[in-house]
Amino acid sequence: MESKLSIRGDKVKNRLEELRKERGIRQEELAEAMEVSRQTIGSLENGRYNPSIMLAFKLAKYFDMSIEDIFIYEEE
Amino acid sequence: MTEKELKQKLYLNIAFVVLGLAMIITGWVLTAIREGTSSEITGLGSGIFAIGLLRVLQIRKILKGDKDALQKLKEGYDERNVMIYNKAMSMTMKICLFAAFIALFVLYVLEETVIANTIATVVCGSMVVYLICHWIYSKKY
Numbered sequence: 001m002e003s004k005l006s007i008r009g010d011k012v013k014n015r016l017e018e019l020r021k022e023r024g025i026r027q028e029e030l031a032e033a034m035e036v037s038r039q040t041i042g043s044l045e046n047g048r049y050n051p052s053i054m055l056a057f058k059l060a061k062y063f064d065m066s067i068e069d070i071f072i073y074e075e076e
Numbered sequence: 077m078t079e080k081e082l083k084q085k086l087y088l089n090i091a092f093v094v095l096g097l098a099m100i101i102t103g104w105v106l107t108a109i110r111e112g113t114s115s116e117i118t119g120l121g122s123g124i125f126a127i128g129l130l131r132v133l134q135i136r137k138i139l140k141g142d143k144d145a146l147q148k149l150k151e152g153y154d155e156r157n158v159m160i161y162n163k164a165m166s167m168t169m170k171i172c173l174f175a176a177f178i179a180l181f182v183l184y185v186l187e188e189t190v191i192a193n194t195i196a197t198v199v200c201g202s203m204v205v206y207l208i209c210h211w212i213y214s215k216k217y
Contacts, residue, residue, distance in 0.1 A: 037151040
């Protein structure tokens with residue numbers, strides 16, 4: 001199998017904003033539940049920041065979904 | 077963050093307050109008996125004292141159950157803020173090193189060898205510390 005070397009080309013999209021709005025949760029509330037700042041939630045939703053694996057797991061648990069359902073890995 | 081960790085932070089910051097006060101007093105005493113770098117010592121001490129005192133007050137609030145103070149502390153250790161801090165520190169170090177190399181070049185050209193040697197020692201010392209830290213972290217992870 002061919003292996004690809006990708007440097008900073010891969011992207012991770014997420015459905016965080018969509019899921020949060022579906023459930024009628026404010027950014028502040030989600031931030032408090034995740035023990036992060038509201039800015040972090042904003043940056044995650046805008047795709048400017050990728051979460052640590054721990055935060056990804058916490059978010060998945062909070063929304064009762066798997067990580068792959070929230071975060072979508074896109075290979076370049 | 078556990079209560080034990082918070083208490084450890086409290087004691088550490090109380091130590092900073094004491095250190096700051098000791099530096100302020102040392103600065104005052106030295107100002108009274110001689111001229112020189114005494115006011116700088118007072119200035120440094122004031123900074124350490126103020127930061128330590130603010131932290132002590134914040135941690136005391138948290139230990140008393142203040143939710144706003146706890147949220148502020150959590151935000152301080154928020155992973156994005158930690159990443160920003162680390163990136164900023166890394167970039168600052170790179171810029172400082174670059175500036176130090178330029179300063180060294182200029183100072184050696186101007187034959188200001190004492191200042192140049194001091195800067196060179198600091199740069200070399202930093203590099204040694206970096207190598208040690210790199211070795212420790214590469215063993216750890």
